Amino acid sequence: MMFTPENLERARAIVARYPRAKSAILPLAHLAQDQDGWLSPEAMREIAALTRVEPAEVLGTCSFYTMFKRDPVGRLVVSVCTNVTCLVTGGPEVLEHLARRYDDDDVYVEEVECLAACGGAPAMQVNYEFHEGLTPEMAEEIVEAYKRGELIPRGVSGGRVS
Amino acid sequence: MTVTETRVITKRIHDRPEDSWTIDGALASGAYEGLRAAFAMGRDAIGEEQVKASGLRGRGGAGFPTATKWSFLPAGSYPRYLVVNADEGEPSTFKDRMLIERDPHQLIEGIAIAAFAIECNLAFVYIRGEFALGYERLEQAVAEAKAKGFLGMNILGSGFDLDIVVHRGAGAYICGEETALLESLEGERGMPRIRPPFPAIEGLYAKPTVVNNVETISTLPHIVRMGGEEYAKLGVDRSTGTRVFSLSGHVKRPGNYEVELGVTFRDLLYSPELGGGITDDRKVKFFIPGGASSQWLTGADEHLDAPLDMDFLEQNLGVMLGSGAVMVFDETVNPALVAWRLAKFFADESCGKCTPCREGTGWVEKVLYRIAHGQGRPQDFDMLLDVCDNISPGVTTAPFAQTTICPLGPSVVSPVASLQKYFRDEVLAMCTGPSTIPVSAS
Numbered sequence A: 001m002m003f004t005p006e007n008l009e010r011a012r013a014i015v016a017r018y019p020r021a022k023s024a025i026l027p028l029a030h031l032a033q034d035q036d037g038w039l040s041p042e043a044m045r046e047i048a049a050l051t052r053v054e055p056a057e058v059l060g061t062c063s064f065y066t067m068f069k070r071d072p073v074g075r076l077v078v079s080v081c082t083n084v085t086c087l088v089t090g091g092p093e094v095l096e097h098l099a100r101r102y103d104d105d106d107v108y109v110e111e112v113e114c115l116a117a118c119g120g121a122p123a124m125q126v127n128y129e130f131h132e133g134l135t136p137e138m139a140e141e142i143v144e145a146y147k148r149g150e151l152i153p154r155g156v157s158g159g160r161v162s
Numbered sequence B: 001m002t003v004t005e006t007r008v009i010t011k012r013i014h015d016r017p018e019d020s021w022t023i024d025g026a027l028a029s030g031a032y033e034g035l036r037a038a039f040a041m042g043r044d045a046i047g048e049e050q051v052k053a054s055g056l057r058g059r060g061g062a063g064f065p066t067a068t069k070w071s072f073l074p075a076g077s078y079p080r081y082l083v084v085n086a087d088e089g090e091p092s093t094f095k096d097r098m099l100i101e102r103d104p105h106q107l108i109e110g111i112a113i114a115a116f117a118i119e120c121n122l123a124f125v126y127i128r129g130e131f132a133l134g135y136e137r138l139e140q141a142v143a144e145a146k147a148k149g150f151l152g153m154n155i156l157g158s159g160f161d162l163d164i165v166v167h168r169g170a171g172a173y174i175c176g177e178e179t180a181l182l183e184s185l186e187g188e189r190g191m192p193r194i195r196p197p198f199p200a201i202e203g204l205y206a207k208p209t210v211v212n213n214v215e216t217i218s219t220l221p222h223i224v225r226m227g228g229e230e231y232a233k234l235g236v237d238r239s240t241g242t243r244v245f246s247l248s249g250h251v252k253r254p255g256n257y258e259v260e261l262g263v264t265f266r267d268l269l270y271s272p273e274l275g276g277g278i279t280d281d282r283k284v285k286f287f288i289p290g291g292a293s294s295q296w297l298t299g300a301d302e303h304l305d306a307p308l309d310m311d312f313l314e315q316n317l318g319v320m321l322g323s324g325a326v327m328v329f330d331e332t333v334n335p336a337l338v339a340w341r342l343a344k345f346f347a348d349e350s351c352g353k354c355t356p357c358r359e360g361t362g363w364v365e366k367v368l369y370r371i372a373h374g375q376g377r378p379q380d381f382d383m384l385l386d387v388c389d390n391i392s393p394g395v396t397t398a399p400f401a402q403t404t405i406c407p408l409g410p411s412v413v414s415p416v417a418s419l420q421k422y423f424r425d426e427v428l429a430m431c432t433g434p435s436t437i438p439v440s441a442s
């Protein structure tokens, strides 16, 4: 995939903000992932050209960061926290329930580290939107609401996609 | 005794729940008055006088005096950069997210004051990638501030120019460590740098750089507005002012509470308007006072009655106030399970640069896993201590002693040292194997 003309313009503006173009790798990877639903090899090549580095450097950088999905993950990324506050308030049960319930191409369920929502533990994010104070049933209901279109998801990198 | 909040940096958030993050809400509640005052008093009066007099110490974890950090910038060397650490990933810390989402203008005002003081014209906010709403609100607020002339060229007629770039991370706890953050901001893998040179000398793009936490920077407008000496009247000894504590776990009212430093853990956990007591009125078994990297304290009176005072805690109890996260665990909790989950965190988040951390965190996680799941062998605990001794020599001094470039690896030792100090018998009672969970299998 290539950036759409509109996103290409945004990408160039992002690169121009930094004293060095290579700094734009992360923001451009987010932009590409929101556009395509994952970070493809083609996108990384285009990012390399825009930031004036080798494609291997873009891969080298992006493969360090867990938010970048280098395989298609579907429309919804559901990130469930199981770190200690969530551990003692029911996070693992939410994770187990969702992982069993959603084994499909549309919903990607992952276990993540502390999301900084411990005041409302257990917590999860759907495409980086916070949902707190969960039970397994509530968590499923929230995912269903996204699937039915009652909740509008962000892009899979957390950006607004028009 | 009951203690209530002292709201300095969380005041707007509480006073204007409906619009605290908007330019109108912020301006209606005194935003950017501190910036005007800063321009009026002049550059040199900010760091050298007001911030120094305030006694402000970094809220990101290490508690380093802010004015001293700024004073390390080499004279006459430009450009200089200010980088705000908004990567908040320390388990159970959730104050910066609130400060960003609910009061981005306070942060921008603080950035403008700091940048003016250190002569920086381009500042960066490195915000945790998962904070999608925070990023959106901060971007919006930067645009609003530019439109009103609080950012950009010749701010408020002062002759000072400043632009802010908000930069999203992408899921890596280590990028909260300041030199890993700078690597990441340069488009690299987030691996810590060897210091020296410190960022003040060679930081972002090898230029003099100040890295400060969101809460540290958010405090500046109030220090300038109140005067540093007045601010220093809050708090206790060298722990001046207020801090926002993220209280979580088995308390009736988890949440962020801004209190004067010097109140006790008991105040924080039990005051009706703060923690409100322990869930179902059970007892505290243990709590983690300063984020996952800190050693633990227990429900003993001498621990609950200890003051939230950075120096007191470090010197007397060997724990740190760190990021200001207080996690509470009641009598029903298996401490080995919590230690295991923390070890899993550090193993997951090790960047892999230093061998003791890359290898050690994984082994600690595996051994703790089988102990916590009732499969420990009698010799496991001492093996654990031995592995830990290679990451943080002396073990009990973790995370302050280290064989690694940064303190992430030694942080895995904190929970183990805490088990050793307070729960050794309980843990040994779980180690009656022969284990059916080998540690050598993945």
Ligand SMILES: Cc1cc2nc3c(=O)[nH]c(=O)nc-3n(C[C@H](O)[C@H](O)[C@H](O)COP(=O)(O)O)c2cc1C
Residues within 6 Å of the ligand: B057, B058, B059, B060, B061, B062, B063, B064, B066, B085, B086, B087, B088, B089, B090, B173, B174, B175, B176, B177, B178, B179, B211, B212, B213, B214, B216, B217, B406, B407, B408
């Ligand atoms: C592994 C690790 C993670 C850290 N994470 C954060 C963080 O998320 N936010 C933060 O402000 N400081 C974090 N720090 C501390 C920073 O390195 C640095 O001390 C701090 O940003 C300085 O700001 P301050 O002086 O205002 O506290 C971390 C340190 C380590 C070793």
